[in-house]
Every structure is written in C-alpha cells, then in structure tokens.
Amino acid sequence: MLNASLMSATPPHNIIDIQKIREQFPALHQHVHGKPLIYLDNAATTQKPQAVLNALAHYYQHDNANVHRGIHTLASRATAALETTRHSTQQFIRAADAAEIIFTAGTTASINLVAAAYGQAQVQAGDEVIISHMEHHANIVPWQMLCQAKKATLKVIPIRDTGELLLPTLEKLLTPKTKIVAISYVSNTLGTINPLKEVIQQAHAHGAIVVVDGAQAAPHLPIDVQDLDCDFLAFSAHKAYGPTGVGVLYGKRALLEDMPPYQGGGEMVREVTLAHTTYNDLPYKFEAGTPNIAGIIAWQEALNFIRQIGYKNLRAHEDELLTHALDLLGNLDKVRIIGTAPNKIGMLSLIIEGVHHLDAGMLLDANGIAVRTGHGCTQPLMDFFGIEGVIRASFAIYNTKEEVEQLAAGIARIVQQKT
Amino acid sequence: MKKIVLPTISAIQEEIIGEFQTLEGDRERMLTYIMDLGEQLAPMDTLYKNEHNTIQGCMSKVWLTYTRQEDRLFFEGDSNTAITKGLISLLLRVLSGQTAEEIIHANLYFVGKIGMTQLIGSQRSSGFANMVKEMKLIAIAQKAERGA
Ligand SMILES: Cc1ncc(COP(=O)(O)O)c(C=O)c1O
Numbered sequence: 021m022l023n024a025s026l027m028s029a030t031p032p033h034n035i036i037d038i039q040k041i042r043e044q045f046p047a048l049h050q051h052v053h054g055k056p057l058i059y060l061d062n063a064a065t066t067q068k069p070q071a072v073l074n075a076l077a078h079y080y081q082h083d084n085a086n087v088h089r090g091i092h093t094l095a096s097r098a099t100a101a102l103e104t105t106r107h108s109t110q111q112f113i114r115a116a117d118a119a120e121i122i123f124t125a126g127t128t129a130s131i132n133l134v135a136a137a138y139g140q141a142q143v144q145a146g147d148e149v150i151i152s153h154m155e156h157h158a159n160i161v162p163w164q165m166l167c168q169a170k171k172a173t174l175k176v177i178p179i180r181d182t183g184e185l186l187l188p189t190l191e192k193l194l195t196p197k198t199k200i201v202a203i204s205y206v207s208n209t210l211g212t213i214n215p216l217k218e219v220i221q222q223a224h225a226h227g228a229i230v231v232v233d234g235a236q237a238a239p240h241l242p243i244d245v246q247d248l249d250c251d252f253l254a255f256s257a258h259k260a261y262g263p264t265g266v267g268v269l270y271g272k273r274a275l276l277e278d279m280p281p282y283q284g285g286g287e288m289v290r291e292v293t294l295a296h297t298t299y300n301d302l303p304y305k306f307e308a309g310t311p312n313i314a315g316i317i318a319w320q321e322a323l324n325f326i327r328q329i330g331y332k333n334l335r336a337h338e339d340e341l342l343t344h345a346l347d348l349l350g351n352l353d354k355v356r357i358i359g360t361a362p363n364k365i366g367m368l369s370l371i372i373e374g375v376h377h378l379d380a381g382m383l384l385d386a387n388g389i390a391v392r393t394g395h396g397c398t399q400p401l402m403d404f405f406g407i408e409g410v411i412r413a414s415f416a417i418y419n420t421k422e423e424v425e426q427l428a429a430g431i432a433r434i435v436q437q438k439t
Numbered sequence: 440m441k442k443i444v445l446p447t448i449s450a451i452q453e454e455i456i457g458e459f460q461t462l463e464g465d466r467e468r469m470l471t472y473i474m475d476l477g478e479q480l481a482p483m484d485t486l487y488k489n490e491h492n493t494i495q496g497c498m499s500k501v502w503l504t505y506t507r508q509e510d511r512l513f514f515e516g517d518s519n520t521a522i523t524k525g526l527i528s529l530l531l532r533v534l535s536g537q538t539a540e541e542i543i544h545a546n547l548y549f550v551g552k553i554g555m556t557q558l559i560g561s562q563r564s565s566g567f568a569n570m571v572k573e574m575k576l577i578a579i580a581q582k583a584e585r586g587a
Contacts, residue, residue: 376499376519376520378499378520378522378523379474379522382470382522382559383471386466386467386470387467438521
C-alpha cells in the first residue's frame with residue numbers, strides 16, 4: 021500500500037516555479053469528467069505554452085504568405101521568421117551549419133527521408149542495416165522497407181531485462197557490410213537513455229553511418245550533434261512544447277550534399293526544363309513544396325521556452341517526479357515496472373498483474389488522469405517483455421508531485437479493486 | 440419440447456437502465472460496474488477464439504460465437520479487456536436467447552439511455568456498434584436459412 025509519509029513529504033525548494041510555468045499552458049487548466057486534468061501523456065505529445073499558440077495565430081493574422089517565393093513584404097516577413105527558426109534550431113542541437121537543418125513533418129517523415137534517399141543511393145544487396153530491439157515503429161518499418169527493396173539484411177541489437185542495450189553485441193553485429201545503424205537516443209516506452217557516443221564511435225569505426233531517432237531526447241536532454249558525431253538526427257517539435265506537423269532532420273552537410281533528393285516539386289529545384297532539372301542548394305533540396313510555415317515559426321517560441329527553463333532544471337524536476345513515482349509505485353504489490361535502466365528520463369511504464377492496460381487506462385481517465393496505454397508503437401519490445409502493452413506515465417516540466425501522487429493513488433485503487 | 444420463456448428485449452433494457460440509474464452517473468462506478476459484469480461472464484473456450492470468430496474494428500480483441508435452438512439464437516462472447524467483456528455481457532443479456540426476428544428488429548435504446556458513448560468514447564462505441572451489427576447479421580443469415 022501507499023506509504024502515508026511519502027505522500028505528504030514536503031517538496032524541496034525549487035529554483036523554478038512550476039505553478040508559474042503551468043499558467044503558461046492553457047490546456048492544463050480544465051476538468052475532465054469533472055476532475056482536474058492530470059496530463060501524463062507527454063511522450064506522445066506535450067501541451068503547448070501560450071507563446072506558441074500566440075505565434076501560430078499571429079502568423080495567420082499578420083504575416084501569412086508563402087515563403088522563399090515572393091518579393092512582397094508579407095512574404096519576406098514570413099521567410100525571415102522561418103529562417104530565424106532554422107538558425108535557432110541549428111543552435112538548439114549545436115549543428116555546424118543552418119543548411120544542415122531540414123524541416124519536415126515530424127520524426128517519422130525525417131527517418132523515412134533518410135531511409136529513402138540515403139538508403140536508395142548507398143545500400144546495396146547484401147548490405148546490412150542495424151537497429152535495436154527497443155525502437156519505435158517509426159525507426160523500424162522504414163528500414164525494413166529499405167532492406168526489403170534492396171535485399172539487404174536488418175540486424176537487431178538485443179536488450180537486457182532492465183531495458184538497456186546489450187552493447188557488447190554491437191561489436192559482433194557490425195561488419196564491413198553494415199551501412200547504417202539506426203538507433204533511438206531515448207526509448208519512448210522505457211525511458212532508457214542509450215549510450216549514443218559509444219554506439220556512434222563503434223559504428224564509425226566500421227564505416228557505418230548513424231541515424232539517431234531523437235524524438236524523446238529533444239524534450240529532455242541537451243543535444244550536441246557535433247559532440248555526438250551522429251550523421252543524421254530526427255525529432256518532432258510537438259513532443260518538445262512545439263506545434264504538430266513540424267519535424268527536423270539534421271544531416272551532416274557532406275552527406276546531404278551527396279544524397280539524392282527525396283520528393284520532387286517546388287522549392288527544391290533551381291531550374292526546371294521539361295527535359296532536365298537542377299536541384300536547389302541545401303537545405304531546400306529536401307524541402308519540396310510549401311512547408312508548415314506557421315508551425316515552424318511557432319516552434320521558435322517552444323525553443324525559447326526550453327531555453328528559458330534550461331535542460332538542467334527540466335531534468336532535475338522530471339527526475340524528482342520519477343523518483344517520487346518510484347517511491348510510491350515501485351514496491352506496490354501486483355505492479356511491475358517495465359524499464360529500470362539507471363540512466364533514464366522521467367517516464368514510468370508499468371503493468372498491473374491481472375488488469376488489462378486498456379481497462380486501467382479507462383479507470384484512470386475517469387479520474388482525469390491521462391496516460392498512454394498500449395504497445396506505444398514498440399511491439400517488438402512488448403514481445404521481448406512478453407506483454408501486450410503497458411500503462412505509461414511520462415512527465416513534463418509542468419507536472420507536479422501532487423499529480424504523481426494522484427496517479428499513484430489511482431493505480432493503487434485499481435490494484436485494490438481489480439486484482 | 441420445453442418452451443423457452445424469456446423477458447422481452449425491452450424488459451431487459453429497462454432492467455439495465457434501472458441498474459445504471461443507481462450508479463448516479465459516476466463514471467468510475469459505471470466503468471467498474473461494467474468491468475464486474477465482464478468478470479462474471481463465463482470465459483469462452485479458447486477453441487472458439489479464432490480468426491473466424493473475431494470481430495473486426497474493435498480496440499480490444501473480441502470473439503463471438505452462437506448456437507441455434509429452433510428460431511432462437513444463443514450467443515457467446517469474450518474479450519481480452521474487462522470493459523469490453525462487460526459490454527459484451529450487456530449485449531448478450533439483451534439479445535442472447537431471443538428469436539432471429541426479434542434480434543433483427545431490436546432497437547437497443549438502452550445504449551443511449553445509460554450514456555454509453557460518453558462513457559466509453561467514440562472509438563470503443565464504434566467497436567460496440569460492430570458487435571451489434573455482427574449479431575444482427577448472424578440473425579439475418581439464420582432467418583434466411585430457416586426460411587429457405
Ligand atoms: C522514439 C520515437 N520515435 C519516433 C516517433 C514518431 O514521431 P512522430 O509521430 O512525431 O513522427 C515517436 C513518437 O511517438 C517516438 O517516441
């Protein structure tokens with residue numbers, strides 16, 4: 021049962037004022053089924069601060085114009101704002117060059133772009149692509165498709181029961197035929213932070229490039245693509261307080277230069293005749309068609325939000341929530357925690373013995389608590405643990421210890437009533 | 440031959456509506472009640488939990504089989520989640536044992552009366568509608584077979 025003394029523990033003095041932060045998020049202030057909303061599905065998508073919402077509206081109200089195409093005032097305002105965001109995104113992940121930042125629709129679109137364009141050009145029959153057992157479907161299926169089309173082999177880095185990579189096996193998996201290692205920085209189901217630098221160094225030593233799925237890293241960890249030395253990095257704005265429909269693909273300039281275009285259309289071309297087309301420079305070569313202008317411009321505000329808080333504070337707060345959740349739920353009878361790596365972000369997946377996760381999710385929702393239930397787009401990982409799905413609570417900067425206590429109480433009630 | 444005497448479809452629906460009224464619209468109590476009904480439902484023999492008996496378009500896994508006695512249809516159902524099992528249990532209570540004719544024309548007004556859509560959400564509701572549709576299709580097929 022829940023320990024009463026843990027429930028009432030006084031929070032240590034915080035450097036950041038969570039209540040002030042919460043005020044910036046209008047969607048948090050509502051009731052669901054008559055109960056105050058407790059939003060713990062942040063790994064699926066975070067709520068958006070008012071500044072992001074304002075930027076979306078402001079663009080459509082004042083600056084709406086297509087980018088890179090017109091010489092009129094609105095077009096140049098929109099273009100300038102979009103390019104400013106590109107530079108901020110470059111700084112956000114410490115890329116060497118803004119031309120290495122390609123805007124896409126999201127992580128999925130970014131990974132597919134690399135698999136299709138780089139894979140098309142570089143992977144031949146008999147070659148190998150390596151992924152890990154903990155990948156999101158978005159970092160599995162595009163590689164399966166590529167391997168199938170090219171008659172290449174897909175290999176998998178196994179994991180431990182704790183939800184950590186079995187790193188020593190990587191050395192054995194890598195061969196001169198390995199062209200690509202595609203791996204997540206942070207697992208979206210386990211929260212595990214993978215030892216990326218080691219993976220990248222090993223892959224490079226064997227001549228393979230590394231594609232990083234950074235979808236769950238961007239909201240929680242400072243990313244330095246030059247320090248990591250990754251070749252490609254994909255992430256989504258909407259998981260890091262930004263709007264939906266905006267993603268980023270970072271690629272090393274030399275690789276992007278060599279890579280054939282992915283989609284053809286406007287924006288990505290320099291000159292088109294009916295016989296022949298020459299392509300535009302980076303990054304436009306990979307940005308065919310009108311992008312999500314409003315979303316990209318508003319993403320700037322999410323970047324500002326994260327910078328103002330700082331990753332140190334973010335991590336400290338989310339770690340505190342995780343520790344509190346583990347104190348309350350870690351030893352609860354009938355509750356099994358899935359993902360116990362020592363190095364993980366503020367995320368807790370669990371199963372309740374004898375209770376289906378969908379049933380538990382419905383009961384939590386009846387109490388205003390939003391969690392993810394299901395396989396989390398990581399079915400191979402579910403197979404590894406021999407389960408069908410999990411209940412996942414994932415924390416963001418605006419979550420509170422009281423909310424974690426409500427979650428724990430909700431789960432304890434389900435255990436009590438239903439097992 | 441023993442004649443089967445069953446309450447009518449409307450009588451059973453009134454009973455269910457009455458039971459839900461005692462829960463006073465409390466979401467958690469309603470869900471728990473449905474889950475309890477699900478837990479009381481006799482589990483289906485795994486033999487019948489096959490592809491053929493699976494109902495498509497449900498969030499949970501749902502299996503449905505039936506037997507016929509004269510013009511009456513007896514359904515059996517199961518699911519991997521307690522809530523869906525509870526929903527199946529409600530449906531079986533209303534429709535199982537009725538004649539094909541009655542099942543085909545059944546107006547399941549209790550669904551609206553107990554606020555099922557608000558309770559289980561639109562995705563599950565469409566799964567529930569699929570279950571009803573499946574039972575009606577079975578009834579139509581059986582009626583046609585008997586008529587032929
Ligand atoms: C690790 C990981 N990769 C990829 C994705 C796909 O992101 P999106 O749906 O924004 O393309 C997600 C989101 O669920 C994720 O968590």
